[in-house]
Structure formats: structure tokens, C-alpha cells
Amino acid sequence: MTQTISVSCKLQVPVELRQEIDRTLQGFADACNQILEVAKRENCRNATKLHHLTYYTVKLTTGLKANHVCQAIRRVVGNLKAVKQVHKFRPTSISLDARVFTYRESDQHVGITLMSKRVWLPCKIGNYQLALLRGQIPTSATLVKRRSGDYYIQVAVELDTPPTGKTPKVIGVDLGRRDIATTSTHKAWNGSQLQATRDRYSRVRASLQSKRTRGSKRLLKRLSGKEARFQTNINHSISRQLVNEAKTIGATLAFEDLSDIRKSLNTQPRNKTERRRTNNWAFYQLRMFVTYKAVLAGVPVVFVPPAYTSQTCSRCHHVHPEQGRSYRNGKVFKCGHCGLEADADSNAANNIATLGAVVNQPESSVMSCVLEGQLSLFCSTFNQG
């Protein structure tokens, strides 16, 4: 199995070349916008047809190389398929294929064809990137100009992933609101600081939205980027720690399958703050980060159905009825059957781990010996999923 990842390296661009790169970026954006216009007018989403419709005109008017134009067509078609409404392309990046991009491993230079000539630029590259690029002959990349004015090359690299194999150990991970993540190995990432920051952003956003001036719009945009980067950084850190722990002890990671959670949670009468917390893309991103890091590390990941994970006792497996929430007292889960008192999130994480073991090793008897009473409910739900 292989996994494609993008390796980002900073380029050292001499001052005299900046103008030429910017000219190429502008040309590429112009080309994309021209192609987009035609695609919308002709209602065409097909790359080959679009090529016939636009290639010569675009090449002539922008002065780009042939492969740049082909990449521009691909970019437009890709964006149209991915996003419903594409408005305008800005001169911030250009897609490159093997004809206009080369990586030279011996001295870590990249060759890039610009509008007028081909240039070789040194990469500022760390050990992490070096290891990923070792022995690779990458065939596609994206040249990006960041807001800081620095240039980066994002190289697409195909990596062979180690076989995951089945492991008996399972770490259950409960994603919650009080704590971002809690594991069945008693680790928790506290969410209060994150939530406080998010709430603060939310308040500032609300006050800015009520003003509706040009300045406030600009500030809003900057703010949303800042909040997203803050969250992304935290998710990278948590996912890395989860994958490292699983790798070290040779365990599988188990998560709840939350793909339907938005629907089900929004049907319940809840206040605005709670809804905003649940509908956040952060959990989705965290699971995505874990998944790709796990694949690269050879750590298996399984998803289990979320039903009953929080209302089941992780010791006696008694399932508590939802009504009245008799099993829950604030942060504490209290079993009415065997008397277990445990942190509610840890209890859920343990249940996820137990279910994960069933998913991971259906032939083993982990579940059959703990099966008892209402837990069959658990399994029938699981079998449907």
C-alpha cells in the first residue's frame, strides 16, 4: 500500500528571480480565471473538452508554457468538482508536473520551469523532509507563495506504508468536549484552554459581524485564519502523540464513527453554544490527521459505532438507559449495576477499546465472554454498522 503525502520545503529564492516567479504565478492565475470563465459559460467540467476550448487562446494571451496551461485546466476542473462555487483564482500557487518540475536529491535543488526559463533553486530542508524525499523521484509539486512573501515547494511523495497487521492491543480514544481526547490508557488532553480560546474568538467575531464595516470584514478574515491555525496545531500535536503511543506498544487505535453525529445531535434541543462546539470541524480534522499519520507509521485504526459507548459500564458492561441520565453525575460515570465510579470520558474510552478489539479481531472471543444482558444491543448495532 502507498500513501501520498505532501512535503513542504522552503525555497531560497534570489531577489532577481522573485519578479519572474511572481509573473509566472500571475500568468497561472490569469490562465485559471480565463479557463474558469469558459467552463462556466459552456457549462463544461470535462478536462479534454475544456482543453480544446481554451488551450491556444490561453497560451497565447498569458505567455505560459504548454504544461503550465495543461495544469491550469486541471486545477480549474479539480476545483469545480471539489467546491460548488469557485469565484476567482489568486496568484498564490502554481501546479507543476514532471515536465516542469524536478527534484535533485544530491544537492537538494528543485528545477522549476518559469514563464521565460528554467531555474534551479536550493531548498531549505530539514531532516524530516530529507527522510521523506530520500530515493524519491517526485512527479508533481506545487509552488506556493505565502502571505509572508516566502516561497515554498510542496512536493507530492508516494510512500510505501508498512503492513499494519492485526494487534491484540487496542487503545480506545474518546473525543469529547470537556477533554479534547481521552484514551483508555488514561491519557487526556484538556480542552478547557482550547474552548476558552474558541469562545473568545466567537465573541470577537460576533461583535465584528454586527459592525459590518470594511475594516471589520478584513479583521474577521484574519481572525478566522488565526483560529484555524491554532486548532490545526493542537490537532497535529495530539494526533502525533496518539500514533506514537500506539506504535510504541504495538496497539490499534479505536475511535467512534462520528460521521452521523451532526445529524443526531442537532435534533436534540440544545443551546447555541453547544451546537457550535459539536459542529466544529476540529474533530473531523483530528481523526483525519490520526488516520494519515497512523497509515505512515503502520498503526491500524478502527472505527466503532458510537451508540451506548457513554452509557455502558466498562467493568460489568451494563447498559444504562438514556432516560434520566442516572449513570452520569457531572464528570463521573456511576454504574447502578456494579457500583463502578469512573471518569465518564475514560469509561467511554474503555468501551471504545473493547469494541475496537472486536472489530480488529473478530475471531477472538473478547466480546463473547463479556457479553451479558443488554450488551447484545451493543453488538446488534455494531453488526448493522
Ligand SMILES: [Zn+2]
Ligand atoms: Zn457496572
